[in-house]
Amino acid sequence: MECGSDNVIYMDNNATTRVAPEVVDAMMPFLTDCYGNPSSMHTFGGQVGRAVDEARESIAALIGAEPDEIVFTSCGTESDSTAILSGLQTFPEKRHVVTTRVEHPAVKNLCENLDNLTGHKHRTTRLHVESDGTLDLDEYRESLTEDTAIVSVMWANNETGVIFPVEKMAAMAKEQGLLFHTDAVQAVGKIPINLKESDIDFLSISGHKLHAPKGIGVLYVRKGTPFIPFLHGGHQEHGRRGGTENVASIVGLGRACKLAAETMAEENSMVRYLRDKLEAGLLERTPRSMLNGHKTQRLPNTANISFEFVEGEAILLHMNRFNICASSGSACTSGSLEPSHVLRAMGVPFTAAHGSIRFSLSIYNTEEEVNFVLDKMPSIIANLRAMSPFWNEKEH
Amino acid sequence: MWEYTDKVQEHFMNPRNVGDVEKADGIGEVGSLACGDALKLSLKVENNVITDARFKTFGCASAIASSSALTEMVKGMTVDEAEKITNEDIADYLGGLPKEKMHCSVMGREALEAAIANYRGVILPMAEGEIVCECFGVTDLEIIRAIRESELRSVEEITNFTKAGGGCGKCEDRLRDILQQTVAGLTVEPKVVKKEKRMTTLQKIKKIEEVLEREIKPTLKKDGGDIELVDVDGDFVTVSLRGACSGCQSSQTTLKVYVEKKLREFVSDSLIVEEGR
Numbered sequence: 218m219e220c221g222s223d224n225v226i227y228m229d230n231n232a233t234t235r236v237a238p239e240v241v242d243a244m245m246p247f248l249t250d251c252y253g254n255p256s257s258m259h260t261f262g263g264q265v266g267r268a269v270d271e272a273r274e275s276i277a278a279l280i281g282a283e284p285d286e287i288v289f290t291s292c293g294t295e296s297d298s299t300a301i302l303s304g305l306q307t308f309p310e311k312r313h314v315v316t317t318r319v320e321h322p323a324v325k326n327l328c329e330n331l332d333n334l335t336g337h338k339h340r341t342t343r344l345h346v347e348s349d350g351t352l353d354l355d356e357y358r359e360s361l362t363e364d365t366a367i368v369s370v371m372w373a374n375n376e377t378g379v380i381f382p383v384e385k386m387a388a389m390a391k392e393q394g395l396l397f398h399t400d401a402v403q404a405v406g407k408i409p410i411n412l413k414e415s416d417i418d419f420l421s422i423s424g425h426k427l428h429a430p431k432g433i434g435v436l437y438v439r440k441g442t443p444f445i446p447f448l449h450g451g452h453q454e455h456g457r458r459g460g461t462e463n464v465a466s467i468v469g470l471g472r473a474c475k476l477a478a479e480t481m482a483e484e485n486s487m488v489r490y491l492r493d494k495l496e497a498g499l500l501e502r503t504p505r506s507m508l509n510g511h512k513t514q515r516l517p518n519t520a521n522i523s524f525e526f527v528e529g530e531a532i533l534l535h536m537n538r539f540n541i542c543a544s545s546g547s548a549c550t551s552g553s554l555e556p557s558h559v560l561r562a563m564g565v566p567f568t569a570a571h572g573s574i575r576f577s578l579s580i581y582n583t584e585e586e587v588n589f590v591l592d593k594m595p596s597i598i599a600n601l602r603a604m605s606p607f608w609n610e611k612e613h
Numbered sequence: 614m615w616e617y618t619d620k621v622q623e624h625f626m627n628p629r630n631v632g633d634v635e636k637a638d639g640i641g642e643v644g645s646l647a648c649g650d651a652l653k654l655s656l657k658v659e660n661n662v663i664t665d666a667r668f669k670t671f672g673c674a675s676a677i678a679s680s681s682a683l684t685e686m687v688k689g690m691t692v693d694e695a696e697k698i699t700n701e702d703i704a705d706y707l708g709g710l711p712k713e714k715m716h717c718s719v720m721g722r723e724a725l726e727a728a729i730a731n732y733r734g735v736i737l738p739m740a741e742g743e744i745v746c747e748c749f750g751v752t753d754l755e756i757i758r759a760i761r762e763s764e765l766r767s768v769e770e771i772t773n774f775t776k777a778g779g780g781c782g783k784c785e786d787r788l789r790d791i792l793q794q795t796v797a798g799l800t801v802e803p804k805v806v807k808k809e810k811r812m813t814t815l816q817k818i819k820k821i822e823e824v825l826e827r828e829i830k831p832t833l834k835k836d837g838g839d840i841e842l843v844d845v846d847g848d849f850v851t852v853s854l855r856g857a858c859s860g861c862q863s864s865q866t867t868l869k870v871y872v873e874k875k876l877r878e879f880v881s882d883s884l885i886v887e888e889g890r
Binding site: 529531535 | 615622625626628631642646647649650651652653669670671672673674676677748779780889
């Protein structure tokens with residue numbers, strides 16, 4: 218089958234990212250000649266084991282952790298499930314979990330199904346968000362009880378890019394002796410993280426969100442934090458996660474983390490500049506459009522913009538004609554019939570939620586691409602509005 | 614990404630007959646912004662023949678393509694011929710629709726029916742049924758009709774065609790019952806006792822607001838307090854106590870004993886009131 222990225226303007230990096238060429242190069246030997254099993258006794262396998270260890274060090278360095286605090290998993294979702302279920306098993310007598318209304322389905326759907334998974338009745342507090350997508354720490358403080366086993370709050374939201382004060386929240390949980398997990402798949406590599414200075418017990422990483430391949434994840438487990446494995450099996454990962462290591466992807470993730478450490482400054486200057494230019498330009502050129510999420514407390518690469526009275530899938534398909542890739546929080550694109558739970562939790566009106574488009578940039582975007590999108594978007598929106606029964610040129 | 618036929622894509626990119634017919638003889642409006650798609654169809658009828666048809670649609674590619682196809686199909690037909698168009702006809706005209714998008718063709722047929730009813734000056738019976746899916750306001754009559762016409766055999770298919778069950782999913786058991794009874798050829802039993810009519814979420818919110826204004830706020834205000842509706846999620850009503858009520862020792866008692874009791878009395882006896890902020 219044919220597949221190519223020629224002429225594609227890729228602004229959907231919160232969905233997945235391009236595998237960096239340096240990452241592919243680093244992986245290739247482990248997909249060809251170096252096929253040994255890192256657990257083997259012979260040198261042929263042992264050298265592969267050393268590559269895995271090196272990757273572990275690079276990953277730990279990016280987030281300010283120790284190498285033996287890194288556990289490899291298959292994806293962000295596995296990391297999330299492992300952390301939360303471990304927390305609940307650590308305190309089998311506690312039946313309360315605190316999370317937010319805007320978590321990724323990996324955490325949201327797990328928390329909604331805890332009763333079935335554990336066979337016990339659980340209570341879950343889903344923290345509200347304000348209209349700008351931020352949390353209220355007073356509500357959080359009040360939600361922590363003696364019955365709480367674990368808190369799970371994402372570091373940055375995938376749809377809006379809003380950043381939550383997880384370090385402060387982890388400290389508050391620590392004061393009461395509670396475990397704290399954060400799904401940081403959108404934050405790692407984009408903003409500085411130093412776990413040594415924090416009270417976070419568990420942190421999830423997903424490789425393909427930071428220019429490594431799909432199918433590799435990490436769970437950071439703080440030294441001293443009680444841990445119960447999710448996948449039992451061999452002694453891999455010191456018995457914390459059974460299953461033969463996905464060596465090539467682990468090496469790729471290690472290289473991607475090194476790369477992220479090198480480009481973090483660029484992410485926060487160049488990518489931020491492009492995002493700001495795109496965002497300001499779209500809001501200025503399109504009437505009845507608005508930004509979803511806090512203006513500044515946000516990832517440097519994400520802009521979620523609602524275009525009122527038009528539907529997201531229709532917008533995306535018109536963008537697709539120009540090879541522009543983005544996402545929408547509309548019902549039709551989610552495969553469900555209701556718009557994004559994140560935008561609904563923020564109280565974004567239906568008129569705007571259905572017409573929301575998420576642009577998420579990366580270091581591979583250029584100013585030329587931003588200019589092209591700014592040139593095309595206003596007429597796409599105007600044409601669809603001309604067709605909308607709710608749009609009245611004179612009134613708006 | 615949806616697999617759309619070339620014809621769907623072509624009608625989406627170059628829709629025919631966009632706009633409003635001037636001095637229309639029949640107008641049909643279905644759907645809403647909240648539901649994520651809406652269609653306004655206007656017809657010009659001369660000597661019982663549809664001479665012009667135009668549409669305005671808010672929705673996804675298949676909703677726009679279905680609307681465009683519909684206007685092409687009905688032009689030149691007599692009203693009696695047009696009346697026989699089914700949603701399957703619309704989908705066939707487009708070379709098929711993804712199964713999750715069949716409700717777009719159903720919306721087309723509904724708009725056509727509404728426009729013809731409007732032309733004839735009659736009221737459609739479909740809205741008379743009992744609401745089964747509160748999220749999308751779908752009645753049992755609409756569901757039974759879809760099951761019969763499109764030979765639906767699962768709850769998932771009902772959702773694909775009518776949207777019913779596609780929101781909170783609480784009506785799934787009821788959908789399964791309706792499906793079994795309809796397939797078995799039984800008439801779905803009409804409720805013997807006229808139970809309180811089920812409301813859509815929008816209707817519920819409106820009613821709760823009314824009761825808050827009329828029954829509850831005046832009493833709270835006497836004590837220097839106030840209350841605001843924050844959210845309604847199924848039976849869960851989140852309110853926020855303001856003024857002297859916020860932080861008041863007995864505010865929890867006020868909520869449960871007074872506010873919840875009143876809302877249960879006037880809106881629905883299954884409501885649960887919680888305090889938000």
